[in-house]
Amino acid sequence: MPKRSKRYSRVRELVDRAKFYSIDEAIELVKKTATAKFDETIELAIKTGIDPRKSDQMVRGTITLPHGTGKKVRVLVFAKGEKAKEAQEAGADIVGAEELIEKIAKEGFLDFDVAIATPDMMRYVGRLGKILGPRGLMPSPKSGTVTEDVASAVKEFKSGRIEIRNDRTGNLHLPIGKVSFDKEKLKENLVSALSQINSMRPQAVKGRFLEKAVISSTMGPGIKLDISKIEAGR
Known part of the structure; x- marks a missing residue:
């Protein structure tokens, strides 16, 4: 296990590892434990009850x-x-067709966060599956990144739309804001994210869907959330 810094050890003592914090308490604590000199990202990690080996989950x-x-x-x-x-x-940073596909395939160009494609381009983009797929960058109709309405998609992703995808262990990871955000904005982002993800529950999942949720700043300790009300749809 890597040795933790004195700063991390000090702020870690502020967090009760056995406690599940209310959203208000967690937001206040995550800001207090973010002591790095840069504007840290607040991240949400969710352990789900899905079986990641099954495609219908x-x-x-x-x-x-x-x-x-x-x-x-x-x-x-x-x-x-x-x-x-x-x-x-609409504000896209990079736009292209076959020449852009070649740049990604041959030069390994990956200086972007989201890839969107029109349906007619997917027969060409498909060859990039092994490059973009593992990085979560492959356009998909399910995620709204294969669409004729590219202008709306660009604007939505620029303004805060996030693609959600479980990892190999069934967990979800996503940013919900910056430490510089005020508490109310962070709370609204967090509640909205949890509610929207809860509504994405696959029908094949038996038992609990959202098993555990933790928030942390980039350099801070994890803070467990009480998500019982979210799970109950309240």
């Missing part, structure tokens, strides 16, 4: 945070002609 989709993540999102769009123009006008 996968969790994948998008959610929108009311106050965004505080991060500048670089959006790439695979499109041609008029759709490429629409994407550029």
Whole structure:
């Protein structure tokens, strides 16, 4: 186990490892334990009750945070002609077609956070599956990143829309804001994220869906959340 810094050990003592904190308590504590010199990201980690080996229990989709993540999102769009123009006008950072696919395939270009494609481009983009797929960057109709309405998709991802996808162990990880956000904005983002993810419960899941949720700042300790009301749909 890596040795923790004195700073981390000091703030870790502020957190009761056995306690499940209310959302208000957790927000206040996560800000207090964020002592790095940069504006740390507040991250949410969720342990789900899915079986990640079963395709009918996968969790994948998008959610929108009311106050965004505080991060500048670089959006790439695979499109041609008029759709490429629409994407550029909507604020896409990178727009292209076959030449962009070649750049990713041959040069390993991956300087973007979200990839969007028009349906007609997917027969070309498909060859990038082994490159984009493991990184969670492959466009998908389910996540809203394969669409004719590229302008709306670009604007939504730029303003706080996040793609959600479980990892190999069935866990979910996502940013919910920055330490510089005020408490109310962080709370609204957190409650909204939990509620939207809870509504994405696969029908094949038996028992609890949201088993445990933890928030932390980039350099801070994990803080366990009491999510009983979220699970009950209240």
